[in-house]
Amino acid sequence: MASNKVALITGAGSGVGRAVAIRFLKDGYKVGLMGRRADALNETIALAGPGEAIALPADVTDPVQVNAAFDALVAKFGRIDVVFNNAGIGAPPVQWDELPVEQWKAVVDTNLSGVFYCMQAAFRVMKRQSPKGGRIINNGSVSSYTPRPFSAAYTATKHAVLGLTKTGALDGREHDIAVGQIDIGNALTDMARKMTTGVLQANGTTAVEAVMDVEHVANAVAHMASLPLEANVLTMNVMATKMPFVGRG
Numbered sequence: 001m002a003s004n005k006v007a008l009i010t011g012a013g014s015g016v017g018r019a020v021a022i023r024f025l026k027d028g029y030k031v032g033l034m035g036r037r038a039d040a041l042n043e044t045i046a047l048a049g050p051g052e053a054i055a056l057p058a059d060v061t062d063p064v065q066v067n068a069a070f071d072a073l074v075a076k077f078g079r080i081d082v083v084f085n086n087a088g089i090g091a092p093p094v095q096w097d098e099l100p101v102e103q104w105k106a107v108v109d110t111n112l113s114g115v116f117y118c119m120q121a122a123f124r125v126m127k128r129q130s131p132k133g134g135r136i137i138n139n140g141s142v143s144s145y146t147p148r149p150f151s152a153a154y155t156a157t158k159h160a161v162l163g164l165t166k167t168g169a170l171d172g173r174e175h176d177i178a179v180g181q182i183d184i185g186n187a188l189t190d191m192a193r194k195m196t197t198g199v200l201q202a203n204g205t206t207a208v209e210a211v212m213d214v215e216h217v218a219n220a221v222a223h224m225a226s227l228p229l230e231a232n233v234l235t236m237n238v239m240a241t242k243m244p245f246v247g248r249g
Helices: 015-026 038-048 063-077 101-128 152-171 215-226
Strands: 006-010 030-035 053-057 082-085 134-139 177-185 235-239
Touching (some): 015 038, 030 063, 053 063, 082 215, 101 134, 134 215, 152 177
Parallel strands (some): 030 053, 082 134, 134 177
16 A cells, blocks of 8 residues: 555546546555546545545646646645656557648657656656655557557657656656556557457558557556665566467568
8 A cells, every 4th residue: 555655647548547546546556647638637536535636737748837737736635756757649550651740749748758758857846855755657659669550649758758757767766756657558448448449450451459458558657656766676577368469470
């Protein structure tokens, strides 16, 4: 149990973020739920049941909103021990020359710049609180290592998130800030539901892919968060066992 620990979760209104927020609240964390839609955040809080939580409506692509959300959580609960950078979007699976530049920029703004803004805010808070330090967990993807067809924007940003994770882990040492990353493969959320009906494969065929319950992801993030700051899971891959990722299909 994480008595008196405070966590901030982005993208907490649905999917992985919602599952992790519910798990953290059940584990006794005080939780700030960040996302663009207040109604979705409040729905997550209601689904979690008893617990200390605050909805923080904010867009991760706006550093002013990000910093205001972090400050609001500190004002409410006094500190921040864990940040789960989960908010992310994808782009349509189209040929490179058919991807609108504005769509590319939207993915970069959310998946890369949004993570940076939240890490920057986390460092600002964690360096100065007493006792100092904390943990940042970034939501990468199996796309951090291996792309799907026609996923340039998503894959590029997830590769970049791994760079933020590793540099954050290095630069956080002197401040007792541990930074790690969870790379998820086919957790069954609304975003991944298309896997159950068939998605494009590298060989040009379409195939149904194995999926796993999102609760396994929530359990993994909870484990990463539970470690003392002297220990860190730098990267963890949690995936549906039979999904076509390891090997050649």
